[in-house]
Amino acid sequence: MLLALPILLPLATAILLHLLPQRSRLLRVVGFGGSLSVLVAAVWIFVRVQRSGIQVLEIASWPAPFDITLVADVFSAVMVVMVSVIGVAVTATAFAGVDPRREAVGYHPLIQVVLMGVAGAFLTGDIFNLYVWFEVMLIGSFVLMSLHRTRAQLHAAFTYVGLNLLASAFLLTAIGLLYGQAGTLNLADLARAWPERHTPGLDAALSMLFLTAFGIKAGLFPLFFWLPASYHTPPAAVGALLAGLLTKVGVYAMIRVFTLLFPNPHAIVYTVLLVLSAVTMVVGLLGALAQHDFRRVLSFNLVGHIGFTTIGLALWTPAALGGSILYVLHHMLVISTLYLVSGLFLRQRRTTELGALGGLYRSQPAVACLALIPLFSLAGIPPLSGFVAKVAVVAPMIGSGHYLLAAVALCVSLLTVLSMARLWEESFWKPAAMSVSSSGFRPRLGVAMVGPVVFLVSLTIALSAFAGPISRVTARAAEQLLDRNAYVVAVLGQGGPRAAR
Amino acid sequence: MELLLAIIAGALYASGLYLMLRRRLAQLIIGLGLLSHGSNILILSAAGVTRAKPPLMTVGMTADQLADPVPQSLILTAIVIGFGVLAFSLVLAHRVHQSVASDDIDMMGPDRA
Numbered sequence: 001m002l003l004a005l006p007i008l009l010p011l012a013t014a015i016l017l018h019l020l021p022q023r024s025r026l027l028r029v030v031g032f033g034g035s036l037s038v039l040v041a042a043v044w045i046f047v048r049v050q051r052s053g054i055q056v057l058e059i060a061s062w063p064a065p066f067d068i069t070l071v072a073d074v075f076s077a078v079m080v081v082m083v084s085v086i087g088v089a090v091t092a093t094a095f096a097g098v099d100p101r102r103e104a105v106g107y108h109p110l111i112q113v114v115l116m117g118v119a120g121a122f123l124t125g126d127i128f129n130l131y132v133w134f135e136v137m138l139i140g141s142f143v144l145m146s147l148h149r150t151r152a153q154l155h156a157a158f159t160y161v162g163l164n165l166l167a168s169a170f171l172l173t174a175i176g177l178l179y180g181q182a183g184t185l186n187l188a189d190l191a192r193a194w195p196e197r198h199t200p201g202l203d204a205a206l207s208m209l210f211l212t213a214f215g216i217k218a219g220l221f222p223l224f225f226w227l228p229a230s231y232h233t234p235p236a237a238v239g240a241l242l243a244g245l246l247t248k249v250g251v252y253a254m255i256r257v258f259t260l261l262f263p264n265p266h267a268i269v270y271t272v273l274l275v276l277s278a279v280t281m282v283v284g285l286l287g288a289l290a291q292h293d294f295r296r297v298l299s300f301n302l303v304g305h306i307g308f309t310t311i312g313l314a315l316w317t318p319a320a321l322g323g324s325i326l327y328v329l330h331h332m333l334v335i336s337t338l339y340l341v342s343g344l345f346l347r348q349r350r351t352t353e354l355g356a357l358g359g360l361y362r363s364q365p366a367v368a369c370l371a372l373i374p375l376f377s378l379a380g381i382p383p384l385s386g387f388v389a390k391v392a393v394v395a396p397m398i399g400s401g402h403y404l405l406a407a408v409a410l411c412v413s414l415l416t417v418l419s420m421a422r423l424w425e426e427s428f429w430k431p432a433a434m435s436v437s438s439s440g441f442r443p444r445l446g447v448a449m450v451g452p453v454v455f456l457v458s459l460t461i462a463l464s465a466f467a468g469p470i471s472r473v474t475a476r477a478a479e480q481l482l483d484r485n486a487y488v489v490a491v492l493g494q495g496g497p498r499a500a501r
Numbered sequence: 502m503e504l505l506l507a508i509i510a511g512a513l514y515a516s517g518l519y520l521m522l523r524r525r526l527a528q529l530i531i532g533l534g535l536l537s538h539g540s541n542i543l544i545l546s547a548a549g550v551t552r553a554k555p556p557l558m559t560v561g562m563t564a565d566q567l568a569d570p571v572p573q574s575l576i577l578t579a580i581v582i583g584f585g586v587l588a589f590s591l592v593l594a595h596r597v598h599q600s601v602a603s604d605d606i607d608m609m610g611p612d613r614a
Contacts, residue, residue, distance in 0.1 A: 128578070132582070135582045135586070138586075139585065139586065139589065142593075146593050150600075151600060154596060158526075158593065158594075158606070161590060162521070166521065166536070169537060169539075172537070172544070172579055175575075176540060176572075179572065179575070180546075180548045180549070183548075185571070
């Protein structure tokens, strides 16, 4: 039952939000309470998994390969905790005020629907169910993206919808072919059937289909173009939600499906993934340097750093995979924080164009120092979490003799420093643009605006301070991922029934 | 039968992708629809087509006397999801048409005022 809570609680909250009298204060409190309850459940699951290993829930109590199972290993549990943390921060920003028009058409329940879809995708142990959760999450995010009127926003929404639906079609195709080959949809059962169903040609085709589908969602080169075209238009809280969670679901699904279904580290798909990850880093960061809008720079940084999170899978060693998982955690926190920071700019200056920002250090020194932490963390300046995560990714590369790759990763880190320094200089340090200083328009930033940023920044600091224990957790997650047998036994039991064809 | 289904699925994929590459919004949406039909037929044919064996178990029947019910339920789920998504994209296209007054995706760009 416990495993279903991160799915059921947001669902219950979303239904409740529709039924309650539509008073915005009440809706905000209920939405926030809902995500807090998910956080409690997620931490509880994490503790359970840490104490007693992989947790399995068989929905409807059918034996494992015949029903939909929910499975939580360390990786899933950590990801669910992160989802709920970001959910709490995003729902807390609602107290600072939401556009009344959005609130009237269901802003609060939609946030819960997205959280439910993401948690479901992290917990499911069934590949078709994974597809269904992807769709739940996408529909929620589609509606959040397209509650707009302006032309740029509609254009962004359409790009986002079209390309994500294309990815879904690819995923469905791959799942259909996989079912035709193996006769089962349960991930553990598929993993166990691998030796019998293994045919190099079809495996290569299937893995490429999965790579394309998850690559579009994750934002890998050359499939990422929908992301910078769309993530800079929605309000900052929605941007933080989508940027923090959705690409990471693609990365999670890629790691989960590939470690279970394609356990041959010498397969061609891993070489392709290695090259694509490296190119993603370079292209993303070069793109970031060419942009002149705070959120567009962030979007390109988001893409560039996805490369760090997929490269561990391509290298296929416990150390590299653990490093990538640590990077995912760090990146989720920091990117969401920075999108929330862009919300502060929107509140103060009504824009995130770098040209129109500036002078914020003079007017808001505390906020400027606060924003410095996630910016420097993303850049990887010690002792912040970005540095720890980058070491965890790059050290295994050097250890396994991928010197060129390590050089690329380090050069990209340098570009990130440049990009982050430019963001801080342009938005805080340089003198304010004339039009702003003369208008005297300075709305105050309330606790509800700054509070969620402080919350996420303190978690970033905690991630840096407790880097040792946390990297032990991610290392364990990686070991579990590469030990397919333990997963299979946990779900199916010793020699449990095989789905018959 | 399987050959015919495979050809139909291929044709649906090809025409769906072709339509998605066009500039008109309506064609993009029709392309998405065709693509999802294509993947439904692909699921049906990949899992094996059986003739006149409904998946209803009576006493004394063995599994190979039945059609596999799982692909059918997968397709049913996919049809429902596809229907919802299609309805949503049509509404979105309508909104775009209202605000841009054009069916051309390139006219929607932020720099084309």
